[in-house]
Amino acid sequence: MKPKVAFFDFTCCEGCQLDTLNLTGEELVDLLKAVDIVNFREVKTERDNNYDIAFVEGSISRESEIPRLQQIRDYAKVVVALGACACIGGINCLKNHLPMDEALRMVYAEDAKYYDTIPARPIDAVISVDFYVRGCPIDTAEFLKVVKALLLDKKPEIPNYPVCVECKMAGNVCVFEKGITCLGPVIRAGCNAICVSSGRYCWGCRGLVDDPNIASQKDILEKYGLTVEQVIEKFKIYNTVAEVTK
Ligand code: SF4
Numbered sequence: 432m433k434p435k436v437a438f439f440d441f442t443c444c445e446g447c448q449l450d451t452l453n454l455t456g457e458e459l460v461d462l463l464k465a466v467d468i469v470n471f472r473e474v475k476t477e478r479d480n481n482y483d484i485a486f487v488e489g490s491i492s493r494e495s496e497i498p499r500l501q502q503i504r505d506y507a508k509v510v511v512a513l514g515a516c517a518c519i520g521g522i523n524c525l526k527n528h529l530p531m532d533e534a535l536r537m538v539y540a541e542d543a544k545y546y547d548t549i550p551a552r553p554i555d556a557v558i559s560v561d562f563y564v565r566g567c568p569i570d571t572a573e574f575l576k577v578v579k580a581l582l583l584d585k586k587p588e589i590p591n592y593p594v595c596v597e598c599k600m601a602g603n604v605c606v607f608e609k610g611i612t613c614l615g616p617v618i619r620a621g622c623n624a625i626c627v628s629s630g631r632y633c634w635g636c637r638g639l640v641d642d643p644n645i646a647s648q649k650d651i652l653e654k655y656g657l658t659v660e661q662v663i664e665k666f667k668i669y670n671t672v673a674e675v676t677k
């Protein structure tokens with residue numbers, strides 16, 4: 432019997448689910464040989480509540496999403512958070528810096544009265560989560576690594592060191608040298624520092640490493656004459672500011 436796998440989405444852009452379909456043809460065929468996909472709204476209409484592994488994408492931002500997520504937890508043996516929205520709340524949490532009625536009005540204007548919203552939160556604020564596939568969007572190689580580990584009944588090995596390590600290995604010049612702040616010193620690696628390698632800086636989409644060295648990040652800011660406020664603004668984008676203050 433192949434394990435039954437289900438994909439679910441909550442508040443999000445569904446880009447992470449879409450990314451799982453960006454596996455190469457060969458990878459996708461191998462995956463479909465190994466598992467039965469019984470729920471996946473983006474690719475099939477059939478539904479089945481009998482599944483072993485649930486990949487859950489999106490943050491929780493409405494009351495009605497809470498019982499739906501709890502039901503998924505009840506049905507699944509293993510729950511995996513898929514992407515930054517599910518893992519750390521993600522960009523949906525930007526609205527948490529506003530009163531909820533103001534956030535609703537900004538999006539829906541005079542129709543705001545027809546909608547409800549609550550502060551956005553990661554799925555592990557509502558249910559227990561077994562594993563995390565991080566990033567905005569996820570890295571498909573890491574997704575496959577997690578699936579393979581689950582099929583072998585092993586714990587997936589996800590980096591627990593900062594993006595700076597991969598950034599240095601990629602031979603990038605540190606953006607702090609250009610007066611730009613970067614969250615790389617405290618954010619979990621696994622993306623090969625793709626943003627810095629592409630001419631940007633780390634926004635923190637993979638969330639914090641365990642036990643992040645926040646003091647060291649402050650020291651770097653001081654060394655380059657930058658302010659804590661500048662880095663806090665960047666922490667807000669993916670809700671890593673909430674992780675820092677937990
Ligand atoms: S993590 Fe990013 S790509 Fe994935 S669903 Fe959320 S917003 Fe979309």
Ligand code: SF4
Nearest residue numbers: 595598605606613615
């Ligand atoms: S650019 Fe960012 S990720 Fe790269 S070394 Fe500098 S602080 Fe670290």
Ligand code: SF4
Nearest residue numbers: 622626633634635636
């Ligand atoms: S460099 Fe930072 S923002 Fe870019 S993918 Fe990696 S963790 Fe996310």
